[in-house]
Amino acid sequence: YIHIINKADMAASKGLKILVGCKRVIDYAVKVRVKPDRSGVVTEGVKHSMNPFDEIAVEEAVRMKEKKLAGEAVAISVGPPQSQETLRTALAMGIDRAIHVEIPLAQLEKLQPIHVSKLLAKVCESEKPDLVILGKQAIDDDCNQTGQMLAALLDWPQATFASKIEPSQDSKQLRVTREVDGGLETIDVSVPAVVTSDLRLNEPRYATLPNIMKAKKKPLAKMSPDQLGVDLQPRQEVISVEDPPVRKAGAKVESVEDLVGKLREKGLVK
């Protein structure tokens, strides 16, 4: 009558395996300054945090775990040593374990979505996730390319700009609502698939002290681009980075007559 722990009980939370991408970027609230040599922006000593769209991606993965749609959620970040802090935040939000693909500082500035998507594709080969969720774009480069490129490299379906992810009617696929210019588009995609998160997908939770403490004990594996066999040769060269032109001050008018008078002055109205 001795019960060994029920194997089914252990396999209870099968669910999807989710891989979530997180990027460490300059914090959204920071006033960005261009370097005097115009080669880029100032990053040293500047507050960094997780790309807001990636926070949304992490939150979605954790919610899918809570809903038992997902069994395991793994976070991955491609970046400098400090990307580990970003991964710790993801772990504190509820991700199970993390992978850090460390990029040497020299190659960091020239890293492009093409390289990141290739690195992610390699990791997908070994991790075999059912779903990859990425932020739709990073707020530093606004590229909006990595998710799409990754799907193409893996030959997986993609559902970008997601504002909702749920099981399809027959529960065999994922039903994703996308935010497009014309409104909302709903598509069914089979797994494995790549989804990119848009703003209205969810509101990310604030990681509190108990979660942050426990996150320290969660595993964080390190990898290098060499190990993954990906070449980081830059495909683009940044010529210059400049401030946007300073807007000329406008003039305030007191009445409609004044406005018409000014417009006539400038020859914009007859």
Add this chain to the structure above:
Amino acid sequence: AITNKLVQLNGHLCRQLCSQTLGLIAAHTVVCREHFTPELALRLITPECSLFYARPGESSSFSELPFSDPFWGFYWPGGQALARHLLDNPGRVRGRRVIDVGCGCGAAGIAALMAGAASVIFNDIDQVALEATRLNLSINQLDHTDGAIAATGQRVQFVSYDLIGQWPPLCTANEQPQVMLIGDLFYSEEAAARLADWALKAAAGGRPRGSAAAEVLVGDPGRYYFRLAAERANLRLLARYCLPSEFMYEAGPGTGAVGVYATMPKAADTNGARPELGTID
């Protein structure tokens, strides 16, 4: 005799070094019954406390924490389920010698005392946790002097050594614990492996001669590493509790469902008490 002296000395030093700690603990916690075992009042870091929102590592007003890793400030789900189980099934520990491993706020051991344990060793490598435990004993009318609860005579001990792996732990055969409580410690791969091996040792009786086996009781919300360890340590499910989400600090893989598990000791227990079968739903 030497080990007893060492334990006493450790306790004395503890009290000298940590007398200010009690004030700090009181300042950063509130007395709380809003958890799965309202019979226990516990000093916890709740959302009412500023420390709850601290983000160590980020530059902010909270970058200097008064404590490092205050695990004792939280009542982890595994611990809540384990304490609940002891309060509902006092027969498991009544009259027996208990050790609460990684005791944190001391809830499991305090529940064991309330259930009638003969003695409890509170063990945590964090000295502050042991101070928090002393505070919590006090607020539950379990004040102790000279290693015993004043009101009942139950013996208590506070040990800050890392005991994991040793069986029997730091005591003579007479004082050897009969029940080992582990409330929610399986949150890292390393911890899970060490605890699983220790549980096996304890259940088997340690050295081939003389050491009686102990029963190991574990509380766990289905953490990733626990599942691997449970198989290794031959743990069986005793009971499953559904904790409301307000009592969980995080959404685990089995949100709300927290299990209490036990090893089956090889040697027959001298007490004669046989653990009741739990149901696996």
